[in-house]
Amino acid sequence: MKDASRETAASEAAGPVLRADPDASLSAKQLRALYDKLRGEEARLAEEIRRHISEATEAERHPDEGDQASQNANQAYLLRYADKQNKQLQQVRRALQKLQTGEYGVCEGSGEPIGVQRLMLRPWTRYSVEYKEQIDRERRHR
Incomplete structure (x- = not known):
């Protein structure tokens, strides 16, 4: 029983199990790098939101007429x-969830793999470059 609890503790210390969609062809090293980028971005955004809301409410408490x-x-x-x-x-957060459910790395619009370079630049992206360009073209022609 001790061995099982050690394995669980070691597994939890290593972080969640990361999985991409099989079509995405991402290595374990790439998945870890993407996960780390997403966690860093999550922390940065949460802090930025907190700071902006704090600044907005602080100004409200001490108005300069x-x-x-x-x-x-x-x-x-x-x-x-x-x-x-x-x-x-x-x-x-949606991308982080997809990394844990095995849905990460494929375009939500076309179902095709999203390029590794695009994911490294914008790991929370939902669309491949091609599909995003198609969406943008359609919006311009409306």
């Missing part, structure tokens, strides 16, 4: 930016 319009505009900007960052954070 002489510059109220400017403060309101700044507060609105901070909250919009925090909302944008929150959407990106959701994408990062």
